[in-house]
Amino acid sequence: MKNENAITVSELTKTFGTFTAVNAISFEVKKGEIFGFLGANGAGKTTAMKMLIGILKPSSGQATVAGFDVHTESEAIKRNIGYMSQKFALYDDLTVRENITFFGGIYGLSRKRIQEKSKQLIEDLGLGAVGKSLVGSLPLGWKQKLAFSVAMLHDPQIVFLDEPTGGVDPITRRQFWEMIYKAAHAGTTLFVTTHYMDEAEYCNRVSIMVNGKIEALDTPKNLKQHFEAATMNDVFLKLARG
Numbered sequence: 001m002k003n004e005n006a007i008t009v010s011e012l013t014k015t016f017g018t019f020t021a022v023n024a025i026s027f028e029v030k031k032g033e034i035f036g037f038l039g040a041n042g043a044g045k046t047t048a049m050k051m052l053i054g055i056l057k058p059s060s061g062q063a064t065v066a067g068f069d070v071h072t073e074s075e076a077i078k079r080n081i082g083y084m085s086q087k088f089a090l091y092d093d094l095t096v097r098e099n100i101t102f103f104g105g106i107y108g109l110s111r112k113r114i115q116e117k118s119k120q121l122i123e124d125l126g127l128g129a130v131g132k133s134l135v136g137s138l139p140l141g142w143k144q145k146l147a148f149s150v151a152m153l154h155d156p157q158i159v160f161l162d163e164p165t166g167g168v169d170p171i172t173r174r175q176f177w178e179m180i181y182k183a184a185h186a187g188t189t190l191f192v193t194t195h196y197m198d199e200a201e202y203c204n205r206v207s208i209m210v211n212g213k214i215e216a217l218d219t220p221k222n223l224k225q226h227f228e229a230a231t232m233n234d235v236f237l238k239l240a241r242g
């Protein structure tokens with residue numbers, strides 16, 4: 001049977017000098033799953049994610065992403081994933097269309113495919129009126145929705161979203177999550193970090209990191225039951241406070 005896991009992680013560890021930022025984490029993410037990756041500031045989420053997307057060498061442990069080994073096949077991983085973060089997404093000084101064309105080119109799409117994708121994407125996001133506007137002039141929420149779509153231009157198997165909705169208003173956040181659901185429904189795997197606990201409730205499963213370790217991993221429903229908490233926020237506080 002074909003492997004149904006999009007991501008498999010075993011004892012993955014990253015040390016910086018004597019400090020262990022990610023401490024032997026193990027988990028699996030199923031294909032088409034929306035997997036929430038939570039933790040307080042400094043818990044090790046970004047370091048773990050950097051190892052998974054092939055830009056940081058693990059100190060020890062194993063992981064495969066989209067079927068490729070993080071130690072030896074990081075280039076293949078990069079071709080098969082999308083990545084979007086709150087901190088870096090699009091070029092503010094390029095227009096909407098120019099950004100799409102630029103990233104389409106980076107992802108190796110043909111000119112024809114870029115044109116098709118660009119048309120479809122601008123239509124889907126209702127950005128027709130601002131196609132020729134600089135991205136820097138758009139509201140943050142629009143930028144983030146556009147960035148998410150651009151991260152999926154090359155139809156990646158897995159998309160990593162690093163705090164994608166930070167600073168975005170609640171209505172746009174909801175629209176953003178509708179996009180996430182749509183992508184998952186179409187078979188894409190979503191790996192999402194967030195500090196918004198209401199968003200944790202939207203994930204199929206959630207892992208919570210504390211000081212480099214995964215201290216809990218389950219569906220939001222099971223986590224709430226296990227920790228006798230009414231909300232994911234309460235689960236998070238119970239864990240983070242030890």
Ligand SMILES: Nc1ncnc2c1ncn2[C@@H]1O[C@H](COP(=O)(O)OP(=O)(O)OP(=O)(O)O)[C@@H](O)[C@H]1O
Binds near residue numbers: 021040041042043045
């Ligand atoms: N290159 C590095 N050298 C030394 N220490 C590092 C390095 N990168 C990260 N760290 C440390 O590793 C720990 C985990 O950082 P990381 O950025 O992975 O946490 P995080 O969970 O993503 O936090 P945040 O939610 O604030 O982004 C922190 O204590 C950080 O200072």
